Each structure stands twice: as C-alpha cells, then as structure tokens.
Amino acid sequence: MKKVFTALSALLIASTTAFAGSFPERDITNVVVWSAGGGTDVSNRVVSAELAKALGVNVNVINKPGGVAGSIGMSHVAQKPADGYTIVGLSESCVTAGVQGGWDKKMDIWYPFIIGGSPDLISVSANSPYNTLTELVEAAKKNPRAIKASAGGAGSIHHLNLLAVMKGTGAEFNFIPYAGSAPAQTAAMTGEVTVVVTSLAEQQQLLKGGKLRALATLTNSGQNLEGVGDIPSAFSAYSSLSEHLPISQAIGMAVRNDAPDAVKEKLSMAFKTALDSAAVKEWAAKNYYVLSGKTGAEARKEFANLESLFGWTLHDLGAAKISPEKLAIAKP
C-alpha cells in the first residue's frame, strides 16, 4: 500500500513538474496594442515568428488598437489568465496609459521583453519651403501655431518628441492627432499637415522616394540614409534640445508579471534566441532598428524609467489627466 502511495505521489510530482516544464502546450496569442503595419506591429510579427520556432508552438499576432496609449489591448491581456498564453505587444508609448486615464494600472504589472527601436526624425512635406530645421523653427516662431504638425496619436512617443522639439526650440506647432504613424505620414504627404515626427524605420521608404523631406534626427547623432544623404542631428542646431531629448523607442512584448517563474524563464530564453536569430538581425539592419534584447529586472527598470519620464513630462505639459503622483509614479 505504501509503495502504491509513493508511486502515486511520485507520479503526481512528476506530472506537475512536467506540467510547468511543458509550457507552452498550445498556441500563444500576442495582442499588439497598435494597428497593423506600424513599427510595433511589424517588430512583434517578426520576433513572434522566431519566438514560435524557439517555443515549438504558433505565436498568433492579433491587433487590438484603440483606447488611450494602447489601454484597450493592455486591459484585454491583463484580464486574461497569467499563464503566458496571452502576451501583449507594446511599445514605450503604452507607459502613458495610466496618467492619460486609459486604465488605473502601472507598467509594473508587466514582465517586458524589449526588442528595441528606431530613432525619431522630424520631416516635412516634399513641397514645403523648409530645407533645414532652423528654417522651419524660425517660420514657426514668426507665426506661432500656424504650421500644422502630426506625430501619431496624442501621448505617443512621437508626440512627446514633437513636444520636446517645441520646448527645446521655442517653436509652436499646431498638433493634429492621427490614429498612428502611417496615417500621420500620409497626412504630411497629402499636405494636410506640414511637419511629421515619426521614426526612421517608418519614414525611410517615403524619404528615399522623395515623398517627405527629412530635416533632422532627434537623437545625439545624425544618420546617413542611402539615396538621401546625411540627416543632421537636431542637437547641432539647437543644443538646448539635449535637456529634453532623446526619448528612445522601446518596442517589445510582455507577459503578466504574476505569471509563474518557469513560464517567464522559458519566454525569456526563447525571446533571446529569437533576437539572436539571423532573420531578426537582418530585418533590424535593413529597417534601421537598434536591437535591445533586455528582459527581466533590466527591462522592468527601463519601462519604469520611461513611465516616470513620460508621466511627469505629460503632467508638466498639462497633458496628463491623472497626476502621476496619484498612481505612485516616481519623479524622474
């Protein structure tokens, strides 16, 4: 009898460890909080496909855009069980969901895996009269709010970059919100707006095709783009920008932080394998992405920093609906 018991309990233990160790047993859904074809969407699709190879199950990417800073997609995933079968595809812009009233949670509910990002550029319509950032800023100073600018949705990283440009240069643009980077760029092509701030990855085809004209990168260093030439750093014309910039993208995916450690571990390993794959590396180089690969505590820290930076910047700009203090977000 005792033997049977030991055998049974051994079996039970074996089966439970097997259960934890056998994650994933079925397909994983990656809910991307931005619309299809954007930077977050495509990065998540490329990495998810490699992740699927590493995990041996499908990783289905779906889009759930909308709400405030991706709050609808994030709430959706946060309501799913913390079993690792539903992950969220997100970006740095999602950290503003709390202060903008999209939801009442902080980013610390996530355990993120950071893919990386592409530097932001400030560009203008191809037929606009501005050839340098200085020309544009001077024109905007002469006629405050007369020049229209797009930068994705309100509270997106591109919007924050645009706000930082306004703050650092003293130029005032009339910000027109769009559902994402792609429609914002289209608006600059149709002439509905003059200025557009989105990332190099999102703009490069249009810059090379002469549909948009790049004025400056919003990072410390300029960028050479074949067929276009050198794009200078905005910092060289306006050194005061370094007080507000750069605000870098952190595109990635995340699982609920209260998921079992074994699941988080397994996903982290698979994520690192995916980022190391030739396919992802080649894709990143071709599309002007800088890969990060941060996971675990490191990635949580980066998101916490971004949350505090974004939250308090928005608060200072009067664009935050809910005080970051109320959400216990530390000052940067």
Add this chain to the structure above:
Amino acid sequence: MDLFNDFGIFFSTLFSLMSSPSNILLLFGCSFLGIIFGALPGLTATLGVALLTTLTYGMGVNTALIALLGMYVGAIYGGSYPAILINIPGTAAAAATAMDGYPLALKGEGGRALGLTTTASFIGTVIGMIALVMAAPLITGIALQFTSYEFFLLAIFGIVISGTLTSKDLVYKGWIAGLLGLLLACIGRDRLQFFPRFTFDMPELDGGIEVVPVLIGAFGIPQIIKVLRDRIKLSQPKDFGRILPEFSTVLHNMKHIFRSAMIGIGIGTVPGVGEDIAGWVSYGTAKNTSKNPENFGKGEPAGIVSSETANNACIGGALIPLLTLGIPGSPPAAMLLGALMLHGVTPGPMIGLENPSFFIEICAILLLASLAMWINGIFLARQVVKLLQIPTAVFLPIVGVLCVIGSYALGLNIFNLYLMVPIGIVAYFLTEMKYPIAPLVIGVILGPMADENLRRALMVSDGSFMPFFERPVAILLILVIVLTVLTRLPIYQRLKSSIWTRISSKQGQQSEK
C-alpha cells in the same frame, strides 16, 4: 519594350509558381479556406489574412502571397453565399449582394445567383489586377487627394447611399437606420482626445462597439426569427440545377460589370475604405442607371453582378496605394502590409527600384488567386445550395449557433454576445417596422471614420467649414450626397413630374399648332 519585358516576367512567374504542386495545393487550399471564412458570419477577410500571416513566415515571399491573396480573394467572394442563400451576409462587403441575391434564392434560383456571383467576382478581381499593373502610378494620385475632409464626406456618402438603396418603404427610414448606426458608433472613447462617450463606466465599452457582433446580430437574428416564424421554405428542391456561369447573362451585363469594376478599383484606392462601400456604391449606381430600377431588390441579376464585381475589383484597387505608397487601401490590405513587412518587403515608392519585378509578380499571383476562387466557387456553389434541402427547422438553429460562435470568436470576448443579442432583438423590431438593417451596420462601420475625420478636419482648419467647399474632391462628394438626398425627397419627385407635365403639355400645344 518595357511592356514586353513585363509580360515575360508575368508569365514566367505564373509558370514557375504553378510548376510546383505544393504551390497549387496551397493556392486552392487557402482559396477554399478563404471562401469558408467569408461564408461564416463573424469570420472576415481581415481576420483570415491576419491569422494566416504568421503561418506563412517560414515560406518564401511569393509562396506566402499565394496563400494570403488566395485567402483575401476567397473571403471577399465567400461572403456572398449566406447573403444569397439565407439573407445573412457573411461579411459586410456582401451586404449589397443580399438585396437581390436572396429574392432570387426565394424564387428557387439560388444556384443561378451563386453562379453569377462567382463569375462576376472572378471578372472583378481580374479587372482590378489589370488596373494594378497598367494604371498604378496614375491611380496613386487619387489616394493622396483624400484628406480628413474627403474621408468624412465619403463616410457620410456611404451611409446615405446604403440608406437610400435599402429602404423598401419610406426613404427616411433608411437614413434613420443609418443615423442609429452612427449613434452606436459614437459609443466608446473618442479617438482624438480620449473622452469617454456613452460608456457608463463600463471598460468593455471603452474601445467602442465592435462591428462583427453588430453585423451578425443585426442581420442574423431577425432573419432567423422571421424564417422560423413564417415557415418560409428556403428552396424548391427542383430548381437549383443551373450553377454553371451563364455566359449569356454575364455578357448581357457587361456594362454593369465594367462600370462596377471601375467603381471598385476607385474606392479600393482610397486609404482605409474597402470592399463594403464598394459593393453599395456600385449597386446604387447600377440601380440609378438601370432602365428598370423597380426590379432592383426583387431579384435583379444586374444587382448581384454589380456588387460582387465591385467588391472583388476593390482588392486590386486596395493593393495600389499599398504597393506604391505603403498605405493600405482596405482593412484586409492593412493585414497584407504587415505580412509583406514580415517577409522583409517594405512597400512604398522605392519598391519599383528595390524589387523591380515585385509588382508584376503580385499581379500574377492575384490572377492565380482569382482563378482558384473561380474554380473552387463553381464546385462549391453546387454543394452549398444543397444545404437548403436541410429542413429549415434544423438548418436555422445551426445558423443561430454559428452566429453566436462567430460573434464570440472575435477576440474570444463574451461581451460581444451581450452586444449581439440585444442588437439582434432591436433589429428584429426595426425590420418589422420596415426599417432596413444594412444602413445601421454601415453606420457602425463608417461612424468612427466620419466622427474622427470631421473633428480632425475642423482642428486643421481652426473650426472653419470653408475647406469643404474649396477642395475639388470634397465639392464633388458634397454634390453627390446632396443629389442623392434631394432626388429621393417627395418634393423633388413632385417638382419633376410637374415640370414633365408642363414640358409635355407645351410640346403638345406646339404640335397642335
């Protein structure tokens, strides 16, 4: 010389793709799957392409495109099956097809309607493909004519025209249904400033009303109740032998087909506006230009041919801005954009330089996809019609279950069911009061577009409405909307008849002299 070269690439792509049996299998498999996706309420072309995208990751670009375009073309076509057979469109794109397809099916000519749809869809896709290869640079310009002003007007036009066309009773009822749809579309956080509207603090309503549960609830539930209540016989078994494409009818409707294809391509080109509006606009134009518009809505073959040609021609149109500017022309095309980028192809103005033969290859694949759809369609239609032989009392409850599953399948969200059932019940009473349902659904689909773009347009113009009257495309759209509304008003009809009588009496007097 260039054209010659292009033809060479076109045919060599066709042959190289078709020389591999696995490609043929994939093509027909995905096309078949697409038709099923389109036919099942709740599963749409957009969802189908999205689900298939990650599965294609391991394939080459061309092979992946065979799968994805096969799915896309099949799904746009498949929506017409339930529209014709049971008056529940499988996708919003097929809603206009139900207008004449279902009456035909009730007459026992469901097989004929399916045969016509199949051929019309095929021809539509092919004409769309030709436009893609011949006129892409020319048409690209259209996409850039559309700014917030035009998008708002286009959305309003879509709602007005579907309201105008579907009213069997007073035309006002169609417009009222459209406005109800717009009202439903207002629910949720507004997309520019995130202000919650009509959400009653329910987080499920934050993202607004999903289209699919509304589509299924509003079309499906009233139809199921009606058929079961009135014991409508869905088919006369003797009559569905003729499925093969009747080339004579198709030839007879050639002018409808050609015009509808042009409309479909044009609407496909406009970013973000897709197959659903194309079907309605084309149906409306067919009715307005027809010699006997009174036949429309009672089983007029020209009606089905028009809407089905247009929604499939839309595919080629939607690919034009996608490939030349990186702007998807329709929701499923947005999914294709993701798929292309996943395969390392960034569509945009440089694609012709970076990947010169890509354009032609896509056209070849689109042709294959439409061929596969046609062959699958001809075989499937014969079998599908037999479904109607199943006793109604068994068949419709199954449809009901499919409706529930279809609503739930979208994001596996139980809230969608809480949404679908009340909307279905309200829709039942609305149809009892002779309010058409299609404009309500179109209102929900186009509402966010109308709302967001109107407010953005006013932001851009600092609150002035003047730009609406200063932009050529906007003026054109306003004129069309005003005309559509005016010509339906009783006062216009009376004016018209009084002018006619005056003219004819004058002529009478003159001839007497």
